[in-house]
Amino acid sequence: MGGVTAERRNYKLKVWKQNGPDDSGHFEEIDAKNISPNQSFLEMLDQVNQELIESGKEPITFDHDCREGICGTCSLVINGNPHGPQKQVTTCQLHMRSFASGETIVIEPFRANSFPVVKDLMVDRSAFDHIIQAGGYISIKTGNAVDANSIPVGKEYADMAFNTATCIGCGGCVAACANSSAMLFTSAKISHLGLLPQGQPEHQDRVLNMVNAMDEAGFGNCSNTGACELACPKGISLENIARMNREYAKASLKSRS
Amino acid sequence: MNYLLSSIGRKQLMGISGLIMTGFVGGHMAGNLSMFIGPEAFNSYGHAIVSNKPLLYGTEVVLLLALLTHFVMGIWLTRENKRARKSKYAKPTNGDKSAQFASKSMIYHGIALLGFIIWHLCTFKFGNHYDVTYDGVMMRDLFTLMVEKFNQPLYAAGYVVLMLTVGVHLSHGFSSSFQSLGFNHPRYTPKIKTLSFLYATVVALGFLSMPIYIYLVY
Ligand code: HEM
Ligand code: SF4
Ligand code: FES
Numbered sequence: 208m209g210g211v212t213a214e215r216r217n218y219k220l221k222v223w224k225q226n227g228p229d230d231s232g233h234f235e236e237i238d239a240k241n242i243s244p245n246q247s248f249l250e251m252l253d254q255v256n257q258e259l260i261e262s263g264k265e266p267i268t269f270d271h272d273c274r275e276g277i278c279g280t281c282s283l284v285i286n287g288n289p290h291g292p293q294k295q296v297t298t299c300q301l302h303m304r305s306f307a308s309g310e311t312i313v314i315e316p317f318r319a320n321s322f323p324v325v326k327d328l329m330v331d332r333s334a335f336d337h338i339i340q341a342g343g344y345i346s347i348k349t350g351n352a353v354d355a356n357s358i359p360v361g362k363e364y365a366d367m368a369f370n371t372a373t374c375i376g377c378g379g380c381v382a383a384c385a386n387s388s389a390m391l392f393t394s395a396k397i398s399h400l401g402l403l404p405q406g407q408p409e410h411q412d413r414v415l416n417m418v419n420a421m422d423e424a425g426f427g428n429c430s431n432t433g434a435c436e437l438a439c440p441k442g443i444s445l446e447n448i449a450r451m452n453r454e455y456a457k458a459s460l461k462s463r464s
Numbered sequence: 465m466n467y468l469l470s471s472i473g474r475k476q477l478m479g480i481s482g483l484i485m486t487g488f489v490g491g492h493m494a495g496n497l498s499m500f501i502g503p504e505a506f507n508s509y510g511h512a513i514v515s516n517k518p519l520l521y522g523t524e525v526v527l528l529l530a531l532l533t534h535f536v537m538g539i540w541l542t543r544e545n546k547r548a549r550k551s552k553y554a555k556p557t558n559g560d561k562s563a564q565f566a567s568k569s570m571i572y573h574g575i576a577l578l579g580f581i582i583w584h585l586c587t588f589k590f591g592n593h594y595d596v597t598y599d600g601v602m603m604r605d606l607f608t609l610m611v612e613k614f615n616q617p618l619y620a621a622g623y624v625v626l627m628l629t630v631g632v633h634l635s636h637g638f639s640s641s642f643q644s645l646g647f648n649h650p651r652y653t654p655k656i657k658t659l660s661f662l663y664a665t666v667v668a669l670g671f672l673s674m675p676i677y678i679y680l681v682y
Contacts, residue, residue, distance in 0.1 A: 221554075232551065287555030294560050318551050383557055385568055386545035390471075418472060427548035428471040428541045430570065431640040432563035446648045452472050453646025459467035 215241045216308035220255065222267055223315045228323035228331075234313075237267070244304035248291065249274060249281065251303055268327040274299040276440065279375030282382070283328055284315040289379035289438045297377065297440040317382035321389070321425045332378050334424040335392060339376075341420035342413035343396045345405050358404050368402040371395040373441045383438030386427030391435035393421045394451035395443045401454065411458040418455050474537050479644035481534035482637050488527055489630065490663065493670040500677065503607035504598055511603035535578060542571040566636035573633040580626045587613055614678035623675040631668025635661050 218239040225232030239255050246254070249271050256266035272280035281299040285291040291301040306312060314328060322330040360368075372395075380391035397414055400406030406413070429448060436445050467473040495513075499506040514520055557563065566573075588606065591613075596605035614620045639660035642648070647656075 234554065284553060284555075287553060287558050288561045289557075292559055292561070313555050315553055315555075318553055319549050321548070324551075383561065385563075387548035388471075388545075418470060422471050425548060426471075427545040428475055429644075430541075430545065430567060431636075431643045432567040434557055434561070434563040437561040437563065438557065445643065446650070446653075449643050449646050449648030452476065452644060455470070455472045456467070456476060456646060459470075459473065 212243065212245060214244055216244060216303065216306075218242060218251075218303075218306065218309070219311040221311060221313045222327070224267075224327050225316070225324045227326060230324075232324065239312075242303050244302065246303050247274070247299060248283075248285070248301040248303065249299050268325070268329045270329045271299060276300045277375060279377035282317045282330060282377065282379070284317060284382055286313050289317060289382040290377075290440050294437065295440055295442050297375075317378050319378075319381050319387035319426070321387065322378060322381065330378075332376075334426070335376050335378060335389070337424055338389065338393055338417055338420045339396065342409065342416040343400070345400060345409060347405070360403060364402050368399055371399040371402070371443065371447055374399070374439075374443050375441060377440065379438045379440060380435035380443070381426065383434040384427065384429075385432060385434065386430055388429045388435070389421050389424070389426040390429040390448045390451065391439060391443055391445075393417055394447035397451050397454065398447045401450070410454070411461060414451065414454045414458045415462060418451070471541075474541055475644045477533055478537045478541070479641035481530040481537070483641045484526060484530040485534065486634060486638055486641075486663075488523070489634070489667055493667050496674060497670060499607065499610070499674060503596075503605075506607045506610075507596055507603055507605055508598065510606050511601070514604070531578075531581070535574075538571060538574050564636065566632050567640070570633065570636065573629045576626065576629050577633060580629070610674075611678055611682045614675040615682065617679070620675040620679045624672045627668050627672035630671065631664045634664035634667060638663055 220237045220239050221234045222237055223232055224235045237255060237259070239251055240258075242251050242254065249269070252267060252269060259266045270280050270282050272278045274281070276297040276299060279297075281290075281297055283290070283298045285298065285301070290296060290298045292305060293301060316322075316324050316328045317330050317332075319330075321334040322332055325331050374392060374395035376392065378389075378392070381387050381389050384391075397417055400413065401410050431445070431448075433445055436443065468477070495509055496506075498509045588609065592609055594605040594608045595602055596608070597603075614623070637660075639653075639657045642653070642656050647653075
């Protein structure tokens with residue numbers, strides 16, 4: 208309901224602390240006191256960090272940027288779930304009213320070999336950038352802007368492409384997957400461009416190269432458990448992985464090199 | 465990278481080999497239901513199959529290749545998958561975000577199935593040989609062998625448990641292979657999932673009814 212409330216809650220945080228990728232890491236118990244249920248999860252961490260700094264201790268390192276669910280920078284596995292307990296919500300849009308007062312909250316980084324820990328809860332997701340660099344683009348000639356509607360796109364395709372374009376590249380799918388597979392992310396990117404006419408000229412190479420880059424980055428394989436889809440804050444569907452699977456088989460067959 | 469070495473290629477090989485075995489298992493179950501008619505029907509059905517050599521050897525070769533492919537890919541993919549996360553979570557995904565049990569434990573029921581297949585072939589295909597003659601035709605009396613085996617309580621119970629295991633493997637496997645092979649559609653996928661569950665249930669119940677029937681009736 209929003210609004211101002213005087214209610215304040217206390218939590219016990221079990222936070223993962225890790226000094227760089229080679230450190231083995233450990234959990235630390237930290238109190239979160241006087242938290243408003245209307246605070247966001249990251250604002251709760253801000254407040255805890257403020258107190259840690261004031262008492263001369265080291266703050267908890269975590270990733271964040273837009274704090275409005277669009278950039279894909281926030282992460283965290285909260286009580287076992289990437290982006291916390293709610294479906295289709297990013298960590299930055301999660302609020303403390305979702306947690307009962309007095310609860311112990313376990314906070315871990317997104318764990319995957321391909322996402323090495325930078326520090327504490329912050330991980331390096333540049334493996335995703337490498338997948339994008341391998342084909343997540345279209346090549347066009349620049350020049351005068353063409354008329355916006357000069358290329359017709361069917362409504363269903365436009366909608367499907369738009370839905371896949373909402374993938375914010377957060378890596379929650381990798382974090383949730385028992386195999387640390389990046390197939391949901393990669394398939395969203397391949398589908399986004401592959402469903403549109405502008406993506407056709409490079410489609411075959413894009414599929415082959417992005418899947419290769421994904422495999423080379425050391426992500427696991429897909430077991431079709433669907434954990435990624437359940438964890439995805441943007442509701443990217445498994446249909447995209449099936450599309451990638453068939454397009455990859457087709458491209459492998461047709462490729463002339 | 466080579467298709468056959470890629471994450472997707474290897475999973476598609478699992479899907480194809482799994483589907484081949486899935487189809488066989490359904491036919492095998494349906495054929496064996498002839499035991500409920502009686503020893504003669506069952507033995508004659510078996511005899512008809514082994515008398516058709518092209519069918520018999522063809523099926524055996526395809527199934528053996530499918531099993532080998534499925535097993536090798538299953539171990540290979542699972543090993544990679546387990547190694548893609550060195551640092552384990554303290555808590556697993558849960559609540560609205562937890563995946564189904566069968567999908568997460570395929571390798572365990574899979575390995576149990578391999579053990580079962582070897583045990584099963586040793587018992588029946590390569591097991592004791594009894595003969596029976598109907599209308600002057602001599603054939604293998606598999607029914608007697610089955611009665612001999614399934615009257616041992618542990619044997620019958622083991623079969624029942626392993627057939628439930630087949631059911632669990634197939635309930636995910638059947639629909640999963642469609643996804644691996646690239647078929648997912650908002651109108652059909654929910655139906656494939658239901659069919660997958662029904663098929664697995666029918667195959668498991670059909671098979672496990674046999675040791676129970678023999679144990680109780682013979
Ligand atoms: C040799 C023993 C077996 C092992 C070790 C095994 C292992 C596995 C594993 C690990 C998977 C999941 C692969 C993944 O998610 O990456 C799987 C999938 C599957 N299995 Fe098996 N399995 C065995 C026997 C069987 C049998 C006898 C059948 C059929 C009667 C079968 C049917 C399937 C099907 C249809 C799938 C789905 C494939 C897909 O997801 O594309 N499996 N198996
Ligand atoms: S598919 Fe979903 S979970 Fe994965 S990176 Fe994109 S938005 Fe994040
Ligand atoms: S901080 Fe940008 S999506 Fe959460």
